[in-house]
Amino acid sequence: MSEETTSVHYINYLQLDKVLDAQHLISDIKGKAAHEEMLFIIIHQTYELWFKQILHEIQSVMDLFETDKIDESSVGVVVRRMDRVNKIMTTLVGQLDILETMTSLDFLDFRDHLSPASGFQSHQFRKLEVMLGLKIKKRHQLGGCPYHSQFEGEKKEEILNLEESDSLLALAEKWLERIPFLNMEEFDFSKKYEEAVNEMLEKEIAGIKSANLTEQDKALRIRMIDENRKYFERVLDEKEHNKAMQEGETALSYKATMSALLINLYRDEPILHLPYQLLRSLVEMDHKIAAWRFRHVQMVEKMLGQKIGTGGSSGQGYLKQTVDKHKLFTDLANISTLMISRSYLPELPKNIKDTLGFNYKK
Amino acid sequence: MSEETTSVHYINYLQLDKVLDAQHLISDIKGKAAHEEMLFIIIHQTYELWFKQILHEIQSVMDLFETDKIDESSVGVVVRRMDRVNKIMTTLVGQLDILETMTSLDFLDFRDHLSPASGFQSHQFRKLEVMLGLKIKKRHQLGGCPYHSQFEGEKKEEILNLEESDSLLALAEKWLERIPFLNMEEFDFSKKYEEAVNEMLEKEIAGIKSANLTEQDKALRIRMIDENRKYFERVLDEKEHNKAMQEGETALSYKATMSALLINLYRDEPILHLPYQLLRSLVEMDHKIAAWRFRHVQMVEKMLGQKIGTGGSSGQGYLKQTVDKHKLFTDLANISTLMISRSYLPELPKNIKDTLGFNYKK
Amino acid sequence: MSEETTSVHYINYLQLDKVLDAQHLISDIKGKAAHEEMLFIIIHQTYELWFKQILHEIQSVMDLFETDKIDESSVGVVVRRMDRVNKIMTTLVGQLDILETMTSLDFLDFRDHLSPASGFQSHQFRKLEVMLGLKIKKRHQLGGCPYHSQFEGEKKEEILNLEESDSLLALAEKWLERIPFLNMEEFDFSKKYEEAVNEMLEKEIAGIKSANLTEQDKALRIRMIDENRKYFERVLDEKEHNKAMQEGETALSYKATMSALLINLYRDEPILHLPYQLLRSLVEMDHKIAAWRFRHVQMVEKMLGQKIGTGGSSGQGYLKQTVDKHKLFTDLANISTLMISRSYLPELPKNIKDTLGFNYKK
């Protein structure tokens, strides 16, 4: 055991000499230190540190998906890491409250010095978006230039390479496609599900027709059911689904959609519980990132009103567009459209149920 | 002292016999109690209790504004009550996390029984919207009927009366208009501010022209400054402002806008600090209500996907529209557009400064 | 379908006529309505509503444990319900921020009218404590009377009956005892674990002895290891463990402790992941209740300082005692003391590993 071992000190271990010496106020360099610039620097640094952590987790999750280990004991690991990412996102949303203690007047004390720097230049956040699955063509454009024009050399190349690689979204889709539940022995999930959906819809319509309602009300409710029916039809017919994909209404493959649906419907089976938690955690992450973008817009509104951003963007205008447009896992959230009540849920044959359960009882 | 006095018991004081006996599961009445319906009922009841509290606070704030007491010691009271409303809103947003533990499958166990009930029928929330200043014509329409068709008798009348009365937004505007700071003795705020703005814009343009930038970059930045200039021009010229009001670009009167600007610029003067906190708290409330609507949309997406709402609304579609459209205090947030750096801020004459400070030093 | 079906209205469904008509200000009855009393009533009512929800969840979890269903698909259900309880607790802690907007001066406007009512009289909270496992003899005494003297008739009897019934803590212990993992075929967990612990301790001591440390430092570190060793010894020897139980150092049976340890060590095995989440959620609930008590003390300190409570308690003094003393699942948290690094963890034989995994691959 070397001497080094025996002398780990908190300050060295955390490299605080570097981390705590990285706050040089530009207002100070320009001649008049602005008290509030410290906060501006430090909060951005904490964001970047957390982005590094998120990338660390997402990369590890993608590695697990890629090596196919995900089918077995790794699902638990992935769920825990996604849960961590989501807890980090909660902190990132919450700590905007700190930045909002810096008001418009405070910010103007040093804002002019920053141009043209902009949060848009966060390399890590761009990487994260691409790794999760945000393709350049789906991205909301800011001015004429592609987003990666903000970067040069290695940093640019890294982003471009990631654009070409499998994203988390793509890897999750592949995982869903290879899960071996859709055709279990004598149980044909699609067929059983279709029967259940039809039974449900017929019963709902019959209920409305015999109900003590005005004709107008009846018509309204039947229209509602018809509206929902189109989602069912899409998933009940692979061709319809593929057409919807071509028309950009969904991006998740037919097989992956069916798997996700099965997992959601039968999540109480022990073997499906962790996969269910995994799907849920992806939707949760998507929502938390959207919530962060949303609160970001509010923060900018308070701080700048309609002022133009330092990077030349229309400030909150650009950010506002990304809240919805940069969502990636909407198709997984939309599985809820296809859910049917437990009372219609096709019962699994006993031997299948045993297969999906644990076998430690024997 | 009556015997009654001596026997206050927690359970009676809080009327828990009523409050805790108001959860009758409709799924139970229909024959099969759904475990999760309890949560659905209880969380909505807590929302309604908190709405009652918010109405209690907002009403009291409006009363203070109306009796003109607001100019003096009441500003502190208003600030504290608005702060309370905002803390309640934080809880209301946060507790959506609880409802999200109820998943799609759970909800379907009793959802059918609920139709056509809908959160849209919350009388208190409609009242709140109207009291804050949401006029029927500004409201996002749901189907063909006006929103108050959901209510009858007294409840309907109450809403209609509120539509006719001064809202919090209107009362805050009047308060801003009567604050006696715009023409203080020899200090003409508008004139001084105009000079400062012009000085700032000229200096910024000169800086860009002499900078080591490409012509393209220079043109871009000058366009940005011109973009901001139009907001300044509006506030520097009452006619421009009134035109903008007619065109629906702003709703706050010229005089109120100028007062709000002055308060934001000189908030460090002791007398203006509480008014500043008050303006800030109104924007904060607006943002928190919007954040609640936003998270509500996300919750519905997880629970229902694209399913139609029980009340016949397009579910998340309707809610999504209200996030932005039902914002009310945007003009106060947009004051930030008009802020200028402290280095350009016209200095107050000493006698004015004394007037705005406290006089306990003599 | 009856007419009733067709007319569910939000206001009736939630029985808002009762819930929103249960706020009668005692200060108003006494002649001078105190604005802040409304908050005091409403926040307590939301607390009671949430307590009702927590009791609903805890009772359902206890029912699942009792019917032995817990071994199979119910573990997922229990985990989800405990997760909900924990999210509710997060809200209950967070919303103390709202109550803290009511200051000392505000509270004194109506406090005198409340005596002798006291939060100590919350029947639901007492029930919750007892159901979780807080026995009367473990409870911090307030004055001379047993806590159930606050209640009469049915309410008192209910509490006394619960004292006699199995608590959640007891049911969790039984569940741990019956989980069939400790003696799996040829794998004797206790023996393997003992060997691993001894190997680890010897290696640690050897490492210290050969390290470049002062004799003083070496002695210090070896003392630390010896300190930890006593926890290992207790769990490695059933008699030691039983002695520790008699001396009140632990309350969890030997077998349950071993099971909890095994689950924590091998939580990555698919079959153990949900049991792990379950154990974790119990500790989390315990911590969140303690956090709520802790923040409660702080709130009282701000509001009353050292004033005596309305119920005659020493105010924060009593509450402070319960933070630590009323913790119930400490033995589950303390399993962490017994954890050993993965590098020492005895590997499971392949056939056991398969047993603990899923069998859907074949």
Added chain:
Amino acid sequence: MSEETTSVHYINYLQLDKVLDAQHLISDIKGKAAHEEMLFIIIHQTYELWFKQILHEIQSVMDLFETDKIDESSVGVVVRRMDRVNKIMTTLVGQLDILETMTSLDFLDFRDHLSPASGFQSHQFRKLEVMLGLKIKKRHQLGGCPYHSQFEGEKKEEILNLEESDSLLALAEKWLERIPFLNMEEFDFSKKYEEAVNEMLEKEIAGIKSANLTEQDKALRIRMIDENRKYFERVLDEKEHNKAMQEGETALSYKATMSALLINLYRDEPILHLPYQLLRSLVEMDHKIAAWRFRHVQMVEKMLGQKIGTGGSSGQGYLKQTVDKHKLFTDLANISTLMISRSYLPELPKNIKDTLGFNYKK
């Protein structure tokens, strides 16, 4: 304008090359990278960044107090900065949720490499404690060595110097002592307050005596009043107060206590509102730091159970002691003990009231 001006890039401005290159996993250096060590490093770095920000704010507040500027427009500035510190503390408490996603088993993958490093060696946190007012003699001792033995050279000297300088607590006390409200013209606050207290206590006792209560209940309530009375007596008699100071029951000077009481009682007067917010923010900070310590104990319990800390401390034992013992602003919180209801509050003479209000109405 130099070229430098025109090329500020986000990555350079934030010195991300340093900040994001400061995470070297010791487990990696030792041969086997532990996935979870990244989180351990990054979260500690964010804590240190936030500590730097808190020190920045506290130092600026102390500077304002020292230059005596605090009496005038600076109170608003101080309130805003303390509010920021408190929002940071909220984040620091909340983000413990992230660290808790790292479990015991995960931590053991790299924990051995860390010894003897320990959070106890955080120089910034020690500085903060000393700057706020935690004196070495009040500090809970860890082992035999004084806490500053953890540091050397400049870092040690800095701490020792701070021990000798005025703390925030001391500066706040001086500020309270010099506020010129206690003897305003003909209004002798102490005397008026004493009369009010006596009137209140007499009325309370008379009320109890004439109430329809058992003799036992009456005796109990009168004992409660007597218990409160001793706090009043202390503040009504300077000698009593000084004696209490000598006995360690309070640490705040008589004059400062009286000023704090006056501010709390008359906080609705405009001139006293910001001072009130300031006092409140100090108590709030104290509570938030305590809450952070408390949650820290819980996190350690989950992660280590009763294991000994890497720095040789008894782990949660040491931390638990500091929760209460390191509180500093308890005397300000305890002002609540001395509050009397508005109905007993001595009315201010009109000319005083005007003095405390603003004079912009003339």
